[in-house]
Amino acid sequence: GAVVSQHPSRVICKSGTSVKIECRSLDFQATTMFWYRQFPKQSLMLMATSNEGSKATYEQGVEKDKFLINHASLTLSTLTVTSAHPEDSSFYICSARVSRRVAGVADEQYFGPGTRLTVT
Amino acid sequence: GNSVTQMEGPVTLSEEAFLTINCTYTATGYPSLFWYVQYPGEGLQLLLKATKADDKGSNKGFEATYRKETTSFHLEKGSVQVSDSAVYFCALSSNKLTFGTGTQLKVEL
Numbered sequence: 001g002a003v004v005s006q007h008p009s010r011v012i013c014k015s016g017t018s019v020k021i022e023c024r025s026l027d028f029q030a031t032t033m034f035w036y037r038q039f040p041k042q043s044l045m046l047m048a049t050s051n052e053g054s055k056a057t058y059e060q061g062v063e064k065d066k067f068l069i070n071h072a073s074l075t076l077s078t079l080t081v082t083s084a085h086p087e088d089s090s091f092y093i094c095s096a097r098v099s100r101r102v103a104g105v106a107d108e109q110y111f112g113p114g115t116r117l118t119v120t
Numbered sequence: 121g122n123s124v125t126q127m128e129g130p131v132t133l134s135e136e137a138f139l140t141i142n143c144t145y146t147a148t149g150y151p152s153l154f155w156y157v158q159y160p161g162e163g164l165q166l167l168l169k170a171t172k173a174d175d176k177g178s179n180k181g182f183e184a185t186y187r188k189e190t191t192s193f194h195l196e197k198g199s200v201q202v203s204d205s206a207v208y209f210c211a212l213s214s215n216k217l218t219f220g221t222g223t224q225l226k227v228e229l
Contacts, residue, residue: 108169113163116161
């Protein structure tokens with residue numbers, strides 16, 4: 001149980017275009033989803049926290065107009081990188097936190113496999 | 121604020137060697153502690169966790185004990201395999217996860 005999927009796993013886009021990344025919790029409900037960015041050989045940087053049905057909370061330094069997050073249901077959150085540029089190339093990882101209404105450890109997060117974005 | 125410090129890598133070991141990856145933390149309150157593993161090109165997988173002082177998390181031969189007195193959560197394995205080659209992240213959780221910088225482990229034959 002507790003599987004999180006991401007789609008696509010890899011995407012290459014041209015500079016100036018927008019890219020949408022989906023994050024789904026497959027077998028549980030996630031009231032909270034997180035989006036991280038990982039640079040080569042570095043740790044994960046939290047970008048934003050997404051709560052179902054409300055606006056995402058962005059970390060300091062993350063442009064909310066560039067990284068649009070939507071969390072429309074308990075099993076789906078999307079990250080849209082708008083007007084992408086080469087410096088946005090990175091590995092984007094989402095995670096989902098188990099709803100307190102589901103059995104399990106409330107503060108445990110389950111991670112998706114990541115999406116490799118390359119902007120040319 | 122919360123922070124996690126882990127030993128820098130890469131750590132290179134021969135198969136069947138003993139592994140220790142050090143992790144110390146700074147936090148207010150009583151966070152849960154985690155070790156995550158990331159294989160090349162993949163996302164993070166939870167390896168083990170401990171939710172209170174003196175708890176020992178274990179999985180796949182890996183162990184870590186939550187030491188409140190030394191604010192540590194060192195990862196150990198008695199005999200590593202080539203398949204253990206990956207990046208290991210120590211993390212703590214209060215309201216959100218705070219990660220260490222990761223330690224790359226390379227196990228050679």
